[in-house]
Amino acid sequence: MNPDITAYxxxxxxxxxxxxxxxxxxxxxxLKEAENKIWHAHPVWFLDGNPVVGYSKLKNCIxxxxxxxQSFDEEKLVNEGSFKAxxxxxxxxxxxxxxxxxxxxxxxxxxxxxxxxxxxxxxxLERLK
Numbered sequence: 001m002n003p004d005i006t007a008y009x010x011x012x013x014x015x016x017x018x019x020x021x022x023x024x025x026x027x028x029x030x031l032k033e034a035e036n037k038i039w040h041a042h043p044v045w046f047l048d049g050n051p052v053v054g055y056s057k058l059k060n061c062i063x064x065x066x067x068x069x070q071s072f073d074e075e076k077l078v079n080e081g082s083f084k085a086x087x088x089x090x091x092x093x094x095x096x097x098x099x100x101x102x103x104x105x106x107x108x109x110x111x112x113x114x115x116x117x118x119x120x121x122x123x124x125l126e127r128l129k
Contacts, residue, residue, distance in 0.1 A: 001024055001025070001028060002036050002037060002038075002043075004037060004038045004043075005024055005036060005037075005038065005043040008020070008038060008042070008043055009021050009024060009043075012057060012062075015091075015092065015093065016057060016062055018093040019062045019090050019092070019093050019095075019096060020043075020055060020057075020062060022093055022096050022098075023055050023062070023064060023096065023101070024043060024055075026096075026098055026101050026102065026105070027045055027053060027105060030102050030105040030106065030109075031045050031047070031052070031053070031105055031108070031109065033047065034046060034047050034052065035047075035049075039051065039054070041056075042054050042055065042056040043055055043056075047108075047109060047112065048116075049116045050067075050112055050114060050115055050116040050128065051067050051115050051116075052066065052067055052068065052108040052109070052112060053065065053066050053067070053104075053105065053108050054067075058089070060091065061089040061090055061091045062089070062090045062091075063087050063088075063089050063090075064087060064088050064089075064090065064101075065080060065085055065086075065087045066085065066086050066087070066104060066107075066108050067083075067084065067085050067108075067112075067113065067115050068084050068085070068108065068111050068112050068113045069084070069085055069086025069087065069104070069108075070084045070085065070086045071084055071111045071113070071127075072086065072104060072107045072108075072111060074086070074100075074103075074104060074107075076088055076100065077104070083113070083115075083118075083125055084113045084125060110129055111129055112127075112128040112129045113125045113126070113127055113128065114126045114127070114128045
């Protein structure tokens with residue numbers, strides 16, 4: 001795991017750290033080819049420079065965000081923002097279901113919108129995959 005992400009996880013409460021560690025380990029195991037780093041103060045995984053998944057600490061939960069998640073057709077993922085992102089929020093490590101998380105991660109590889117070039121395209125998203 002990226003040392004910066006390990007440090008991020010270590011700053012969380014014990015319950016939130018358990019959630020973050022489980023998310024990071026699962027993401028790393030599925031998206032082995034992804035670059036990962038702290039981006040805008042949160043752990044994020046990139047495929048070919050395009051952000052696909054990340055998580056962050058909110059006031060009372062850990063939010064897992066898929067940049068192209070609205071295109072996954074998954075009822076547990078809730079639309080987030082005005083682009084194609086979708087999220088799920090966790091308050092307990094027991095809520096993280098590895099089987100569904102792995103399914104979503106595979107979709108994050110196969111279904112991507114081009115966030116890498118969103119500024120160049122003046123806020124317009126184009127489908128990559």
